[in-house]
Every structure is written in C-alpha cells, then in structure tokens.
Amino acid sequence: MQLPWTKTQQTRPNTSGGDGDAIVVSGLRKTFGDFVAVDNVDFRVKRGEIFGFLGPNGSGKTTTIRMLCGVIAPTSGGGTVMGYDVVNEPERVRENIGYMSQKFSLFQDLTVDENLRFYSGIYGLTPEKYAERRAYILRMADLEGREDELTGNLSVGWKQRLALGCATIHEPKLIFLDEPTSGVDPTARRQFWELLNDLANEGVTLFVTTHYMDEATHCNRLAFIYRGTIIAEGTPQEVKADLTADTILQIAVDRGEEALAALEELDSVDEGYMQGSLVHVNLGRRGAEDAGLREFLVDRGFEVGAIDRVEPTLEDAFVHLVTQQGGRA
Amino acid sequence: MSWRRIRTLIWKEFVQISRDRAMLPILFIMPILQLVLFGYVVGSDVRNLNLAVLDQDNTVQSVRIVDGFTSSGYFTVSARPSSDAQLKDALDGGQAVVAITIPKGLGDAVRSKRAAQIGVIIDGSDSRTSGVAAGYAAGIIADLSNQFYGTGGAAMTAGGVNAQVRVLYNPTMRAVNTMVPALLAFILLMSTSNVMSQAIVKEREKGTLEQLFVTPIGRADYLLGKLLPYTLIAVAQLTLTFLVGVLWFQVPFRGSLLVTGGGLMLFMLAALGIGMIVSLMSRTRQQAQQTSMFLQMPQMMLSGFMFPIDALPKWLYLLTFLIPLRYILVIVRANFLKGSSFMELWPQFAMMAAFSIAIFLFGLSRFSKRLAD
Numbered sequence: 001m002q003l004p005w006t007k008t009q010q011t012r013p014n015t016s017g018g019d020g021d022a023i024v025v026s027g028l029r030k031t032f033g034d035f036v037a038v039d040n041v042d043f044r045v046k047r048g049e050i051f052g053f054l055g056p057n058g059s060g061k062t063t064t065i066r067m068l069c070g071v072i073a074p075t076s077g078g079g080t081v082m083g084y085d086v087v088n089e090p091e092r093v094r095e096n097i098g099y100m101s102q103k104f105s106l107f108q109d110l111t112v113d114e115n116l117r118f119y120s121g122i123y124g125l126t127p128e129k130y131a132e133r134r135a136y137i138l139r140m141a142d143l144e145g146r147e148d149e150l151t152g153n154l155s156v157g158w159k160q161r162l163a164l165g166c167a168t169i170h171e172p173k174l175i176f177l178d179e180p181t182s183g184v185d186p187t188a189r190r191q192f193w194e195l196l197n198d199l200a201n202e203g204v205t206l207f208v209t210t211h212y213m214d215e216a217t218h219c220n221r222l223a224f225i226y227r228g229t230i231i232a233e234g235t236p237q238e239v240k241a242d243l244t245a246d247t248i249l250q251i252a253v254d255r256g257e258e259a260l261a262a263l264e265e266l267d268s269v270d271e272g273y274m275q276g277s278l279v280h281v282n283l284g285r286r287g288a289e290d291a292g293l294r295e296f297l298v299d300r301g302f303e304v305g306a307i308d309r310v311e312p313t314l315e316d317a318f319v320h321l322v323t324q325q326g327g328r329a
Numbered sequence: 330m331s332w333r334r335i336r337t338l339i340w341k342e343f344v345q346i347s348r349d350r351a352m353l354p355i356l357f358i359m360p361i362l363q364l365v366l367f368g369y370v371v372g373s374d375v376r377n378l379n380l381a382v383l384d385q386d387n388t389v390q391s392v393r394i395v396d397g398f399t400s401s402g403y404f405t406v407s408a409r410p411s412s413d414a415q416l417k418d419a420l421d422g423g424q425a426v427v428a429i430t431i432p433k434g435l436g437d438a439v440r441s442k443r444a445a446q447i448g449v450i451i452d453g454s455d456s457r458t459s460g461v462a463a464g465y466a467a468g469i470i471a472d473l474s475n476q477f478y479g480t481g482g483a484a485m486t487a488g489g490v491n492a493q494v495r496v497l498y499n500p501t502m503r504a505v506n507t508m509v510p511a512l513l514a515f516i517l518l519m520s521t522s523n524v525m526s527q528a529i530v531k532e533r534e535k536g537t538l539e540q541l542f543v544t545p546i547g548r549a550d551y552l553l554g555k556l557l558p559y560t561l562i563a564v565a566q567l568t569l570t571f572l573v574g575v576l577w578f579q580v581p582f583r584g585s586l587l588v589t590g591g592g593l594m595l596f597m598l599a600a601l602g603i604g605m606i607v608s609l610m611s612r613t614r615q616q617a618q619q620t621s622m623f624l625q626m627p628q629m630m631l632s633g634f635m636f637p638i639d640a641l642p643k644w645l646y647l648l649t650f651l652i653p654l655r656y657i658l659v660i661v662r663a664n665f666l667k668g669s670s671f672m673e674l675w676p677q678f679a680m681m682a683a684f685s686i687a688i689f690l691f692g693l694s695r696f697s698k699r700l701a702d
Contacts, residue, residue, distance in 0.1 A: 069543045095545045105540035107341065109348045114341075121337030122544050150348075176543075 020083060022047045022174050022205040023068065027077030030063050037063040039228035040077065045207060045221075047173070050200050052219030053209045054318065060228040061209045065176050068207075070094055082174050095123070098167040102179035106163055108152030112143055115151055115166055123170035137165030140195065157188030164195060174205040181210065193218055213315040222314075224321055231321045236314060243312035243320055247283040250275070251293065252305030259302050266296065271323045273315075280316060330549045338546070338554025342528070346558070351614075355524055360516045360566045361573070367512055368505050368578050378462055379407035381425035383416045388436025390477070394447065397473045398429065403465045416450075426452040427462050439477050506581070509574035510589075510665035511634050514657040516570055517593055518600045519625060521563045525604030526617045528555065534613060548697050556601060563597055584664030588671050592664070592678065596657040599685035605692035628654050653688070656681035 023045035030038040038060040045051040055061050066072045068081050070090025078085065084092040106115050116137060120130040138144045141161035143154075151159065160180065168175060177196070181189045193215065200206055208219065216222055222239055224232040232239050253259045260279050264272050272281040281293070297304045346352055380398060384391050398404045408424045410416040419425045430448040438445035449466045453459045532538045541551060567590075574580045603624065611617035629635060631645065632654035638646060649655050656677040663669035671678065 071542045091545055091547065094543060097543070099540070099543035101536065101539060103536035103539070105536040107345065107537055108535060109345050110341065114344055118337060118341050119544070121340070122334055122546060124331075124333055 020080075021045060022049070023051075023079065023081050023207065025064075025068070025077075025079035028064065028067060028074050028079055029076045030060075030067060030072070031075045036228050038067070038074075038225075041225070041228075041230055043223050043230060043233060045205060047205050048200065048203045049221060050196065050206045050208065050219045052216045052222040053207060053225065054211070054213075054216055054222060054314075055209075055225035056211065056322075059225050061225055062178055064225070065099075065178055065207070065209065068093075069097060069099055069176060095170075096172055096174065098170070098172040098175040100163050100167040100175070100177050100180050102182045106151045106159060106166060109150065111148050111150055112138075112154070112162060113147040115162065116169065119166045119169045125170065133169050133171070137162070137169065141165050156184050157191065160184055160188065160192060161195065164192070168199070168204075173203070174207065175199065177206060177208045179209055179211065181212065181215065189215070213313065213318065216314050224318060226322055226325055231325055232317070240312050240314065240317045243282070243317055245285060246270075246312065246320075247286060248310050248312050248316055249281050249283065249293065249307055250310045251279040251281065251297075251307045252277075253279055253297060254303045259297055262297070262300055262302075263293065266293075269293075271319050273319050275313075275315065280310075280319075282316060282320060330547055330553075331545075334546055334550045335553050335557070338550065339558050342554065342558040345528075346562075352524065352527065355520065355527075356562060356566070357569075359520060360570050363516055363519075364509070364512055364570055364573055364578075367508050368574075376403055377405050378403055378427055378458070378465075379425040380404040381408040381410055381416055381419040381428035382406050383410050383413070383428065383430040385433045386431045386435045390436040390439045391431045393476075394429070394431060394435075394473055397469050398466075401465065401469055403462075403469075420450065420452055426458060427466065429466075442478060505578050506666060507662055509570075509578055509580045510661040511658050512574070513567055513570050513589070513593060514596060514654060514661055515629075515634055516566060517563055517597055518603075518628065518654060519621075520566055521559055521597060521600035522604040522607060522624075523618070523621045524562070525555065525559045525601060526607035526611065526621065527614055528559070529605070529608035530611050530614050530617045533608075552693070552697070559601070559604075560597065563600075567593060580665070582665060583668040584661075584666075585668070585670075588664045588669075588674070589661055592657055592660040592674075592681070595678070595682055595685055596653060597685075598689040599653040599681075602685070602688035602690070602692035605696045606688075609692075609695055628652055631655070633658050650680075651684075653681050653684040656684070 021044045023043070025044070026042050028038055028041040029036070041060075041064060053061055053064070063072075067074050068079065068086055070081075070086050070093040073087060078087045080086065081093045082096045084096065086093055107118065110118065113134075116134050117130075120133070125133065138147065141158060141164070143158060143162060146154075146158075151162065154162065164180070181192055184192065189212075196206055196208070197218070208215075210216060217236055219236065221235055222233065223230050224239070234241075251259070251263075256274055256277055256279050260272050260274060263269050263279065263281055268283055268286055270282045270284045272279060274280070294304050294307060346356070382395055382398075384395065395406065399406060404427065408416075408419040410419050410428075413430070416428050416430065420428055428448075428450040430450070432446065432448075435445050435447065437443075447470070449463075449470075451459045451462050451466070529538075532541075546554075571582075575582050607617055607620045607624070611620050631638065631641075631649045632652050633649070634654065638649050638655070641649070659677045660674050660681070663674060
C-alpha cells in the first residue's frame, strides 16, 4: 500500500555503517517561517565519544537532535549519522540510534514489562534477544520483581533508567539524550551518569544535551550552541582555555542580585553572573588586588564575605562566550 | 511500513484502552446509554393518553368504539362525563387530553348503514401529543368504520379528523423504528471521532508521540496503528447497537447488511477524519472533548437525526447538504426499514462518499503534515 506521504527511496551505493565518525554534520540549517532555529551548523562526533551539546533553552539543541534523528527535514545542509544520510535514509538512521528525551516518554499506563515488549516489537527483536535484553535492562534499572507495576507509579529515577533501557533495547551504537537528567534529584543524576559511563566504556557513542554545567565535565568533547550557532567546540579544557589567563573571583555577599547589578557597572568587570548564591565576576587580565571590589561593595552598603580567586568553570566559559556574542546567558 | 510494527502499535493501543478509566465508559457504556435514552425517551411513543368518554348512545356499537380506542394501547379511559359541560371540565382540568362524544342514535345509524358522526376533541396545548393523538384517533376510527360498513363505505366521520390517514412502513408509527437505524450512524460518528481524537491528543500530551517518531515507526505505521483499533472498536459498537435494536427494541430489519454495513463503513471515514481534525485543534484531552461537543450539536440538529430538515428555513436547509450524517441517515433508515437497494440510494451514497473521502483525506493530510514538523 502506497500512502501519499511515503517517499520512494532510491537505493544508493552502500557506504553506510563503516568506521567513519558517528555523526558528521555540515551546513545544517532549519528555519520555521522567519525564525532561524539552527543556522549553518557544522560538527563531528567520533565513535565512542561522550559528546556534550550545550546551550540555553531555545538555542536550537532539540531542533538539531530532531534533524539528526530524521524526524524533521533540514531546510538546507545535512549530515550522516552512523554512516546513514539523515535526509535520504531517515528510517535507517532511526533503526540505528536510541533516543531519550527529558520527558522519558514511556507509556505511563503500560507496565514495565509492556513498555519493554512494545519497544522490542518496534525494533523487531527476536524472542531470544528480547529475553536477554529484558533481563539485562531490568537488572540495570533495578526493576527486577517490579515488572508488572504500572510505569506511571514508578518514581523519577526508575522511570529515567527504564526509559534509557527502552531507548537502548536494540543495542544502538549511538544514543541521543536530550536533557535526560532534568528534574531528577542529584543522587539519581549521579547514578544515571554511571550508567552512561558504562555504555561509553562499551564503545557506545553518546550525544547528550544538558544545561547542568557540572554534567558537561563528564563529556569528552563539547559544543556550545547559542541562537542557532555553534560558538565553541572542543574538549572541556579547550573550551576553558580562553579563560585560564583571566582572573575570576567568587564573592560571597548579601543581596547577591543587587551586588551583581552594581558590579556589572564597573569598567574593571568584564562579566558577572550568579553561581548559586555566590557572585562570579571575570576581571579579564586584570589582577584581583587592583579592582578594589570589596571597598566598592562595602561603600554601597553590602555585607561582603570571602572573595576568592577561582579556576574558571565551564559555566564561566559559557557566560564568557555568550557575552562575546553580545547576549546574556 | 512494517506489519510487525503496526501489530505492536495495535496491541499497545488495546492494552491502553483496557486501562483507561475515562475511555472505557465512552466506548461501551455510551452506545448503550444513547440507545436506551434515545430509544425510550426520544423514540418513545405517545401511549396511554387519558381519554374522556361521553357515551350518550350506550349501544353495542358505541361500546365497540370505546373498546377500539382502549384496546389500541394509545388511550386509557380516565373520565366518563355525563354532559358536555362535565366533558369540558375534564379537558380543562387535565384529567383527559382527548375526549370522544358518541351521540344518541349512533347505533341505529350503523345498523341501518346510514352515515354517523362521533366527535373527537383534542387538547392542543401540547402540539406533539395532540398531533399524535389526532393521528391515532383517525386511524382507529377508520378501522372501526371498515368493520361496521365494510371497506369502501366511509360513511362514518369524526369531527374534524381526516380518517384517511394511513402510515406506511411504520404502521404503528413506532418512533423507535426510525431512531435505532439513525443511532447506528450517530454512535459511529460520535464515538469514533471522539475516541480517536482523545487517543492522539493523549499521546501528544504525554510526549510519547515524540518518542515514537525517533523509532523506525513511519507515519503510515503510526496512522494504521491508530486507525485499525478504532475501526475494530467501531464495528463492535455497531454490532452491539444493531443487536440491541433488533432484539430488544424489536425493530424489524428489512434491509441488507451489505448496504447498511457498507454505507456505515464509508461514513466511518468521515468520522475518522473529523477525529484527526479535532486532535489537531486541541492541546489537551479536555479541549478535544469540548471541540467534539461543539461539532456534535450542528450535526445532530441539521442532519435529520432528531428533527425533520424539510421544515428548516431555506439557508439552513442548504447547510444540511454539507453534513455527511444527513446522507447516511437516509441510507440506513431506508435500507433498514424499507429494504431500499443500493440502486435506489446511490445519490445519497455518492454524496456521502464524496464528503467522507474529502474529510478523511483532509484530516489525513493535515495530520501527517503536523507530524512532519
């Protein structure tokens, strides 16, 4: 049966599934009307890498992933995923990847077992393979003995691990994880990253988006996307390298938001932002002793605690990059 | 497209339906409820009307006339006034809605085959009841007239009532007979479009739709995986409605399953199309419910389902041509009760097919476009 929207696929010489990079993207662009969601993005992800794709909400992360998964077609440009062309072979792409989103979209009204059986049926696992994967996932997700529980009744950490299990039931060599840990408590996040590290050690490529900067340090390589454009790419060290000569101060002060606003007026302060309840300021190449920040704040009636020079974090790097783009993180 | 994936989707859909406390009642209680409500309330006949009898003749013939009224089941004698004034009181006081007066000498007139008259007085304050009562009375009197004088001798006339009324196909004028065939189409429309839109909106609400499209499931897989379960459910609902209608409400089925069933299947395309369109217009299940309700009203009113459309103002009447339910109602009623064939019903079939296919394809194209971005 030929339905109107099924694209006839021409057979192409099989260059797929080789040992090339897991993801190669060139000139990828997607517009929705006048809005440019992703603007000429290029990057590569090597096999076996944990690749972090970072950026604020609305910067084009999810749109990029959806194009790479062959769910939506790029406006122009393209790429290959596990050797398959995302524009011409979206179905092959989807057979060879796993995808897990922040919503861990399990069927809440299906039991743990039924969710597994569903995804096993979708990916066409043999009964033997299914039995093996089911046993493995139940153990991995710590759900042995809870096979008949409704997924909706599980707490977040279990749901998340089950979602990872469902997304990887067909043992893909590449997994996309779109903010997989958002809304999950720190313990569950740490456990989850242990699972991801295990997968990476087995040679699985992981493409992870997150806005938790501490998680970005788990990645082998990172790309920062901002307003649809990649503004930095490299290992965490490389991304921070720009900043290592800069002086970054961490200031404990009451009424942090107000203090930050005051500090940003100063010429000696290049960038500033809140890190929890602490204020981080980047003084560029200037020394800390020249700035006179303590006097400045005390004069304005703030109660100032410790001021320490700190090593630049990824978050500092991110704020720095965004400021250079003329925006606010 | 893969049959294995479609099968998995269908299995999943049925497991979900079986767990859904909101969906199950819609699927299986609603059709029964509608059948019972429409069958007994809307489709109920006016029966046991209170009758006042003023018999000034008191002969065998006059007693037979009263018997004729009471044995029909439509009338029960509630008052026996002895004068015109008392009779008027009975009507005014609401003890009776219909009164008959049998004048002195009626028996003699009948015996000597002379013309005779009885008076029928009807309380016209409830137009529906009075219209029906007038019809019944005319029928009963015509019947009696035949018994007294033999066919052809229409010498007995009732005051102001045309005794020539004859009701075709539905001689007892059981409203339920026209209601049950119509309900087949109506339940199909309501439940299919409603349930289908609910299922899709729910999937989008929960984010599972997004997940499905990063698996190898194609759009054709997904749509067939959605359409097939609800088609099967619709067939089950139709069978249930049909059986209850024929066995419980004793509606005679004189048509063919091919014409009625085929027409309904064609009409289901419109219902599925409407379901998809509603699902695109709604973000939440509640919205989908409200949108469905909003669309139900005009279809119910302008299709001839409850009220005849011939009496509508011209501009409203023209609108009814745009409602596919209108055509299927003609088809199921005509085929069900009269056994009308496809050849006789082809104009309705053609119009309905055109609309159903157009609505279905429109829904399908909008839907698959939405899935694409």
